[in-house]
Amino acid sequence: MSRRGGLALPAALALPAAPPRAEATERFVLDGEAVRSGELVSLPNEWLFRPGGGGRPPVALADAEPANLAQADARLPRGATTAAWDGEGWFALAIEVPADLVDVPLAVVLRQTGASQIWLDDTRIATRGTAVGTAAGAGERGASSNLPIPLRFRRAGPHRLAVHYRNPAVESFQRAGTYGGFTARLGAADAVAAAVRADLRTWSLMTWWFSAIFVSFGFLHLCLWLYQRRARDNLWFAGLCLANASLAFFLYYKEITDVPGFRLFSEPTMNLSGLLFGLCGLGFVYSVFYERWPRWLYAVAAALAAGVAAWSLLDTWAALSSVFLFMFASCFEMARVVLVAIRRRRAGAWLIGCGLLALALGFGVALARNLGLFPRSVLPGNLLPFSSMVVLIGFMSVYLSSELARTQRELRRHLREVERLSAERLEQERVAQRQETERRLLQAEVRRKSEELEEARALQLSMLPATLPQSAGLDVATHIATATEVGGDYYDFASDDGGLVVAIGDATGHGMRAGTMVTATKALFGLLGHADLSHELAASNRALRRMNLRRLAMAFTLARFEPGLCRVASAGMPPVLVRRAASGRVDSIELRGTPLGALAGFPYEQTETRLDPGDLVLFMSDGLPELLSPDGDEVGYERVVELLAATPAAAAQELVDELVRFAAEWSAGRPPDDDVTFVAVRVVG
Numbered sequence: 001m002s003r004r005g006g007l008a009l010p011a012a013l014a015l016p017a018a019p020p021r022a023e024a025t026e027r028f029v030l031d032g033e034a035v036r037s038g039e040l041v042s043l044p045n046e047w048l049f050r051p052g053g054g055g056r057p058p059v060a061l062a063d064a065e066p067a068n069l070a071q072a073d074a075r076l077p078r079g080a081t082t083a084a085w086d087g088e089g090w091f092a093l094a095i096e097v098p099a100d101l102v103d104v105p106l107a108v109v110l111r112q113t114g115a116s117q118i119w120l121d122d123t124r125i126a127t128r129g130t131a132v133g134t135a136a137g138a139g140e141r142g143a144s145s146n147l148p149i150p151l152r153f154r155r156a157g158p159h160r161l162a163v164h165y166r167n168p169a170v171e172s173f174q175r176a177g178t179y180g181g182f183t184a185r186l187g188a189a190d191a192v193a194a195a196v197r198a199d200l201r202t203w204s205l206m207t208w209w210f211s212a213i214f215v216s217f218g219f220l221h222l223c224l225w226l227y228q229r230r231a232r233d234n235l236w237f238a239g240l241c242l243a244n245a246s247l248a249f250f251l252y253y254k255e256i257t258d259v260p261g262f263r264l265f266s267e268p269t270m271n272l273s274g275l276l277f278g279l280c281g282l283g284f285v286y287s288v289f290y291e292r293w294p295r296w297l298y299a300v301a302a303a304l305a306a307g308v309a310a311w312s313l314l315d316t317w318a319a320l321s322s323v324f325l326f327m328f329a330s331c332f333e334m335a336r337v338v339l340v341a342i343r344r345r346r347a348g349a350w351l352i353g354c355g356l357l358a359l360a361l362g363f364g365v366a367l368a369r370n371l372g373l374f375p376r377s378v379l380p381g382n383l384l385p386f387s388s389m390v391v392l393i394g395f396m397s398v399y400l401s402s403e404l405a406r407t408q409r410e411l412r413r414h415l416r417e418v419e420r421l422s423a424e425r426l427e428q429e430r431v432a433q434r435q436e437t438e439r440r441l442l443q444a445e446v447r448r449k450s451e452e453l454e455e456a457r458a459l460q461l462s463m464l465p466a467t468l469p470q471s472a473g474l475d476v477a478t479h480i481a482t483a484t485e486v487g488g489d490y491y492d493f494a495s496d497d498g499g500l501v502v503a504i505g506d507a508t509g510h511g512m513r514a515g516t517m518v519t520a521t522k523a524l525f526g527l528l529g530h531a532d533l534s535h536e537l538a539a540s541n542r543a544l545r546r547m548n549l550r551r552l553a554m555a556f557t558l559a560r561f562e563p564g565l566c567r568v569a570s571a572g573m574p575p576v577l578v579r580r581a582a583s584g585r586v587d588s589i590e591l592r593g594t595p596l597g598a599l600a601g602f603p604y605e606q607t608e609t610r611l612d613p614g615d616l617v618l619f620m621s622d623g624l625p626e627l628l629s630p631d632g633d634e635v636g637y638e639r640v641v642e643l644l645a646a647t648p649a650a651a652a653q654e655l656v657d658e659l660v661r662f663a664a665e666w667s668a669g670r671p672p673d674d675d676v677t678f679v680a681v682r683v684v685g
Contacts, residue, residue, distance in 0.1 A: 027158055028093060030186070032100040040187040040195055043093060043108075043161075051089040057119050057162040087114075087168040092160055099156040107148035107192035112182035113260045114167025115142055120151050121160055130260055131166045144258045146200065148192045169260070176267040176316045178254075200256055207252035210386050214245035217393050221400065233287040233403075237396055239280035244389050246273035251382060271312040274323045275305040278330030284396070285334045285352065289341045301330070331359065347406075348399045355395030362388020463522045469493045471500040474561055475682040477652035479660055481623075482675050488514030489621045489675035490554075492525050499562040501528075504679050506555045506573065506621040508595070517552045520544060521596070533558040533569035534606040537596065541571070541604075544597035553595035557619060561681060566617060569606040571596050574622050574637070579644050581614025586645045613685035616655060618644060623676030624659065630668050652680040 028044050035041060110116060115131035117124055126149040127142035153159060165182055167173070185192070218241030225234035250266035250273070282301055286293045308326055312319035335356050341349035366385045468476045480489055488507035493500060503525050507517035524543055528536045536558060544554065555572035568576055570591040578587040591605050611617070620640070627635045643662055649655040656678050663676060 027096040029096040030098060030101060032098040035101060035106070035187055036104070038188060038191040040185045040191060043184040043186060047091040047093045049089055049091050053088045053164065053166065056122070057090055057092065057160075057164065087170050088166045089164075091163045091165060093162075095159050095161055097153045097156055097159055102153055102156050105150065105152060105189040106186060107150050107189040108161075108184055108186045109148045109192055109196055110145055110163075110182050110184050112145050112165070112167075113173055113178065113263060114165055114170070114182070116166070116182060117142075117164040118149055119160075119162040119164070125149060125151055129258065131168065146196055146256070146258055148189065148196055150189055167260075169264070172264055173260075174317065176264050178263045178267050203252050203255040206383065206386070207249060207256070210248035210252070210390070211245050213390055214241045214248060214393065217397055218242040218245060221397070224400075224404070233284055234400060236280050236283035236287055237393075237400060240277060240284055240396075241393055243273045243276040243280055244386075244393065246270070247277065248386055268312050268316045271316055271319060271323045272309055274327050275309055275312075278327050279305055281330050281334050285337045288352070288399075289337055289346060289349070297333075301326075301333075331356070335360075348402055351395045351399040351402070355392035358391035358395070359388045362386075362391075463518060464491065465493050469495050469500055471495060471561070473563065473684050474500055475652045475684050476500075476502075477656040477680045478678065479656045480675065480677045481660075481663075481672060483623075483672050488518065489623070489677035490518045490521060491619070491677060491679050492522065494525070494528075499560055500681075502559045502561065502619060502679055502681060504557050504573065504619045504621065504677065506623075506675065506677070508551070508553045508555075513552055517544075517549060517554050517597075520547060520549070521554050521556065528558075532606070533560060533567055534604040537569050537571050537593070537604040538602070541596045541598075541602060542600070545600055547597075549597060553598040555595040555621075559617070559619065559681075561611075561617075564611055565608055566611050567606055567608040569593075569604055571602075571604060572598075574620055574625060577618040577620075577641060577644055578609060578611075579616045579618070581612060581616070584645060586641050588641070611683045613683055616644075616649075616652065616680060616682045618655070619679040619681075621675060621677040623672055623674040624663055624678070626674060627663055627667055627672060627676065629666055630670070635663075635666055652682040655680045655682075 028046075031039075031041065108118065110118070110128055112129050115129045116127070118126045118128065128147070128149065129142055129145045161184075163182065163184075167181070170181070185195075187195070218238045221234040221241065222238035225231060225238060228234070247270055250270050254263050254266045279302060282298060286298065305326060308319055308322045312323065335353075338349055338353045338356055342353055362384045366382065464480070465478075468478065476493070478491060480491065482489070490503075490505040490507070492503040494503075495501070505518070505521055507514040507521075521540070521544075524540045528540070537556065540556070553572075557568065557570045557573040557576065559569075559576065560567045566578075568589050568591065570576070570589075571593040572595040576589040578589065579585070580587065587609070589607060589609060591607060593604050594602050625635050625637045625640055643659070644655075647655055647658045649658055659678055663672070
């Protein structure tokens with residue numbers, strides 16, 4: 001941010017360790033051809049110096065010290081002489097003037113931070129600059145240091161240029177990191193004037209160009225933050241822009257102002273601006289790419305910046321390296337965050353990455369130029385670093401603008417969504433009101449139907465035998481579990497002198513329609529003669545078809561138990577299982593047939609089997625074989641056969657209880673999907 005120097009730019013003034021000389025150093029020979037061609041000649045660093053003030057320049061500097069202005073120190077001449085430098089003294093330079101420069105209009109321009117009187121030989125030709133006062137605040141002011149000093153050599157040969165320079169605040173300038181002395185350039189009057197105008201124009205243009213750009217971006221995004229306080233990335237970006245504006249203004253404006261105190265203020269201010277640049281840059285990338293900040297890391301950075309800021313206020317030049325190091329570390333951390341965001345494919349991360357790349361290239365080239373890898377005339381005046389900052393801020397602003405546009409699109413999308421949801425909500429409320437009305441009507445209808453179903457269920461259950469038959473030699477047990485209020489399963493008994501008739505049926509479906517079929521079958525069963533079971537099934541089939549019950553049907557099994565014999569006829573029911581007491585074998589009686597009421601004129605069959613004491617006959621509907629487990633597995637007829645064979649039950653009721661327990665375990669207690677009905681008959685003897 002500054003170049004440090006003593007009485008010369010960029011170095012402070014020191015003396016070489018050399019013995020005193022009575023008169024001037026070796027004369028500086030002006031190049032007449034170079035001067036006449038318009039070139040500005042920088043006067044050399046080798047001047048004679050003697051402390052002291054006022055009046056006229058000494059005729060002879062017998063006690064002067066050779067002052068090599070290129071060898072810097074904060075005080076002149078420290079360690080090399082006993083003469084004390086208190087901010088005031090005489091400097092003399094011997095100049096050899098060629099004949100071709102005699103009576104040629106020339107000019108000298110000084111760059112200084114104090115006040116000076118310029119003498120050519122024994123004549124004072126100008127007073128320039130302002131000397132910052134001592135503790136009392138006194139000061140002296142001459143013409144602006146930017147104004148050229150006209151001079152004309154009246155003869156060829158040796159001349160002496162003497163400068164009485166006064167700067168009591170030289171040590172303050174040194175601590176601030178700026179030069180506390182002067183340098184001089186000489187050339188043709190018109191060339192010097194043109195050079196001064198060009199310098200002023202260049203520095204002014206860069207001062208206001210970069211400052212205006214950075215302030216404009218900063219003000220714009222500060223306003224965006226003021227109108228949307230939650231978008232803190234705009235606040236951090238505004239701080240970053242204003243920090244850059246401060247850096248650009250103070251760095252460039254100090255080159256065109258002739259107010260010495262401005263330099264004492266500008267150098268520490270630039271240090272603070274550099275620290276603010278790092279902190280705001282970190283705040284920006286953290287607010288953009290982190291939902292939750294790494295607060296401990298930012299707290300450490302803020303603490304370091306505060307420490308460096310305090311140090312900079314005490315000794316600006318000593319703290320300058322730390323400021324540069326902090327800015328470099330902040331840029332490195334910003335680059336790390338952006339690279340992680342790019343790798344994670346965060347939207348817009350590549351924009352900020354391009355800006356940081358431009359910043360790195362700009363400062364890299366500037367550093368190489370300062371190290372001598374490029375000529376210092378290439379992109380002078382820190383033009384490239386600040387241009388790269390403009391590129392960085394431009395990319396960041398484009399990113400924030402794209403985010404703002406995306407936010408606006410999202411907002412419009414959400415507004416449309418809100419409108420849609422509002423319309424849906426109104427429609428839902430209308431539907432809810434309609435549904436509430438329908439629900440109440442439905443509840444009334446459900447209550448009515450429930451009452452009807454309960455009456456139908458009570459009617460159906462009343463159709464089942466109230467008591468089990470007490471036939472000699474037979475042990476009978478039953479079980480029925482309906483899937484709905486009115487089931488489709490049915491069983492019944494009839495006794496006569498010849499034996500016991502058992503009926504079991506399964507109507508298609510459930511509910512009232514199945515209950516209707518059960519009622520019709522119950523009525524028909526009471527009219528059967530029970531002599532020829534297949535004939536009775538055929539008669540029942542004809543009767544049900546005449547009732548025109550449409551798609552209703554009844555799977556039905558009739559069995560007649562006589563001493564030592566069982567006759568069976570079936571119309572689409574599951575097989576009748578017979579467990580033989582003697583062998584434990586389970587026989588399956590399967591008969592071909594369609595449910596009653598399905599087909600007209602179907603030829604039903606009848607079969608018979610011998611029964612011995614202890615044999616057990618099981619009639620069942622398809623509810624148990626088709627019962628599902630929680631995993632979706634069916635019981636199946638084979639598993640029922642295996643269960644019947646493995647059950648050691650001696651009584652019909654024990655067998656029924658075992659079947660009920662098995663069904664509950666298989667379904668894990670869930671209600672059955674179909675009616676489950678058992679009728680077990682055991683031959684006692």
